[in-house]
Amino acid sequence: MSAKKNPVSVWPGLIVLLILVFQPVGWVFAEETGSFQGTWIVSGTYQTLDFAEGREVLTFRLSGHVNLKNEIGAVADLWSECFGLWDAGTGSATRCVWRTPGGEDAAYSLLEGRLVEEGVRVTGQFVGGAGRLKGLTGSLSFTWSSMFRNPVEKRLTGHTEDLSGEYTLP
Numbered sequence: 001m002s003a004k005k006n007p008v009s010v011w012p013g014l015i016v017l018l019i020l021v022f023q024p025v026g027w028v029f030a031e032e033t034g035s036f037q038g039t040w041i042v043s044g045t046y047q048t049l050d051f052a053e054g055r056e057v058l059t060f061r062l063s064g065h066v067n068l069k070n071e072i073g074a075v076a077d078l079w080s081e082c083f084g085l086w087d088a089g090t091g092s093a094t095r096c097v098w099r100t101p102g103g104e105d106a107a108y109s110l111l112e113g114r115l116v117e118e119g120v121r122v123t124g125q126f127v128g129g130a131g132r133l134k135g136l137t138g139s140l141s142f143t144w145s146s147m148f149r150n151p152v153e154k155r156l157t158g159h160t161e162d163l164s165g166e167y168t169l170p
Helices: 006-020
Strands: 032-049 055-073 075-087 089-100 108-111 121-130 135-142 148-152 155-169
Touching: 032 075, 055 155, 075 108, 121 155
Parallel strands: none
Antiparallel strands: 032 055, 032 155, 055 075, 075 089, 089 108, 108 121, 121 135, 135 155, 148 155
C-alpha cells in the first residue's frame, strides 16, 4: 500500500522557499557596523596663496600611512592621499582616499577643521569606497599630536595617535 502525500503539507515549505527567493538582499545579508582606532602619519607639500591681509590660505597635498588597530571591513593597513584647501578664517576642505597596498580597496572621506594645525580636532565622514569597502559610510576624527611646517621647503609633516571612528558597510 503506497502512502499518499497530503498536498497541504507541501505549502509551508513552498512558502518559506518563496520568501527566501523573493526577499530583498538587505534582509538576507546584514550590514557590517563597527568602530576603529589607529594612528596616521602624513607628509607632503603646500603652496600659499596671496589672499586678504592677515589671513593665511594654502593648498596642500599629503600622503602617509594609516595603521588601524581595529579593521574596517577586514582592512587595517592603508596608504592615504589627501588634497585640501586651508583658510585661517574658515578651516579646511579636504578630500582623502585611503587605499590598501595593492590598491584594490579604498575608503573615501571628507575632512573638516583646521587640518594643518597641531592640537586642533579634525572631524570627517566616509562617503564611499571601492573593493571590500564599497558603500562605506561613517565618521572619523583625530587630533594632530604633532604638525610641522617647513616654510622654506613648503613641506608639512603630521602625526596623530587618536584616529578613531565608526563605520557601516552594506
